[in-house]
Amino acid sequence: MQSERLIFRKFSLDDIDDVFEFGSDDETCKFVTWDKHKNILETEKVITDYFMKNKYCFAIVEKISNKCIGSFEFKADIKNNSLSFGYVLNKKFWNKGYMTETLNFMLGYAFNTLKVNRVSATHIRENLASGKVMEKCGLEIEGIFEDVEFLKGRYITLVYRAILRKNYLKGEKEYETIRNA
Template identity: 75%
Template sequence: MQSERLIFRNFNLDDLEDVYEFGSDKEVSKYVTWETHKSLLESEKILKDIFIANKYIFAIVEKNSNKCIGAFEFMPEIKNNSLCFGYVLNRKYWNKGYMSETLNFMLDYAFNYLKVNRVYGMHRKENIASGRVMEKCGLKIEGEFEDAEFLKGKYITLVYRAILRKNYKRG
């Protein structure tokens, strides 16, 4: 699968150095649920046990460099015909429109190929950039949940955003 500047594919062992690059960046990992990767060996275990093992986690690959710059995950809710999503992007590629391009592509894939009714995601309240990406792609705030999770030693507030098939703008 591909968009204008990106390729979306399954992860493989050749992605190890790239996964370590974004996984070991404290600025990147402060907004995700997992801890900062401390070694290449730790990244390899995560790559094998999580990224490669899950067919719904896609490597985000920049076409020009063929570099894996991040990951996008769908978490299906079959009973509800909906998908939750999560993503991470190498800090060197922030503010270049890559995540908006990724989310727009994945929304199109979810609604037009997978035929789901609802797609939603959440972000930490202080992660304003992630909120802007979701808003730009048409997701509306459904709620803000104070102290919703205890993560990395503190309670965090989560903002939930979603878009329904009937509200999705095609093409």
């Protein structure tokens, strides 16, 4: 699968150095729930036991460099026909619109191909960049849970966001109308 500047594909062990690059970085891992990778063996385990086993976990590859610059994963809630997601990007590639491009693509995949009813995510309140990406892609705030989890030595406040199928399709229709005007 691909968007304008990015390819989304399954992970393989060939990605190990690229994954270690972002998975072991303090700044990148500050706002994620998992612990940073302490060594390349941990990265190998994450790729084989987690990334490669999840059907909806994608390596984000920059077309121009053919480098794996991040990951995007959906978690499926089959009974309720909904998905939640998480993502991370190598900090050398931040603020180029890459994760917005990824999330926009993945929402199209979720609603148009997988035909789900709801897509949701959470982010730590201080993670303004992540909140901005979700906001730009149309995910509305459903609630803010103060000090809801104890993570990496402190209480964190989580912002819950989601977009429903009916609102996504309405947005797509409006976009088409503007484009054709």
